[in-house]
Amino acid sequence: MKHADVSSLRMLRQARDRIDRDYAEDIGVPALAAGAGYSREHFIRAFQAAYGETPGRYRTRRRVERAGELLRSANLTVTEICHLVGFTSLGTFSARFTELTGMSPTAYRQEAARRGGPAPIPGCFALMWRTGLPRPPKSAKLITS
Amino acid sequence: MITGISIVSVWVLDQDSAKEFYTKKLGFTCTNDVRMEGGMRWLTVRPPGSENQELVLMDPMHSMLDEETAQQVRALVAKGALSPGVMSTTDCKGDHRVLAAEGVEFTMEPAERPYGTEAIMRDDSGNWFSFTQRKAEERPGG
DSSP, rough: OOOOOOOHOOOHHHHHHHHHHTTOOOHHHHHHHHTTTTOHHHHHHHHHHHSSSOHHHHHHHHHHHHHHHHHHHHHOOOOHHHTTTTOHHHHHHHHHHHHHHHSSSHHHHHHHHHHHHHHOOOOOHHHHHHHOOOOOOTOOOBBBO | OOOOOEEEEEEEEEEEHHHHHHIIIIIOEEEEEEOOGGGGGGEEEEOTTSSOOEEEEEGGGSSSSOHHHHHHHHHHHTTTTTOOOOOOOOOOHHHHHHHHHHTEEEEEEEETTTEEEEEEEEOOSEEEEEEEETTTTTTTTO
């Protein structure tokens, strides 16, 4: 195993934490790369080497994971959720969501309602397993059952 | 019967910096800072509201690990892959406000969960902790 040096990994982690925190914002990969002290191409390669996927792909998974949480718990329309998690196009949102979860946002919400109740796994761990670290949009009214 | 876990091991990248972070930023008490044979430094800290729980802040490079393994552990800590557990707080939002102002990194701001109010913080090495204020009637788990 080749060791990336610890200070580089720390910079990559901080860039990934920024995606986790500000997933809905339109922070470009070049800005993330600059923040971590890399060129765009080098950043993408280093991020992929450390985390197994590109930063863009990671952000997409993050947004879809957040959307899933909101679909399960928030009284918002699919279109509202699409925009809250940072997608600008409903078509793109539906396609990415379906690709990653195996069902459309609407079907996902119906399935969650059918199963009912929160999952028995503590949310923090479930969320970390899915992609990382969530923050509900400030404007979303969460229903905690 | 087993009564709990008295010491949890936390891998850190730099023990001086970790000691500073846990005692100065989080308000923990340093309970031991002892040099042992072979270069190992036994550094323990205790949360302010706890009598019998400590963290031992371990430097993988001066531990029971071989150098190759220690380097792997350092890489995992630095890239943010490791989580020692859940920190309990009596005031998640208040503590978050104070700690964030002190420069402690949070990757999730306090949010309401079925079991309580939870934020997620990182220590100065990159370890993540759930930072949770439980609902009084709920059993632990988050």
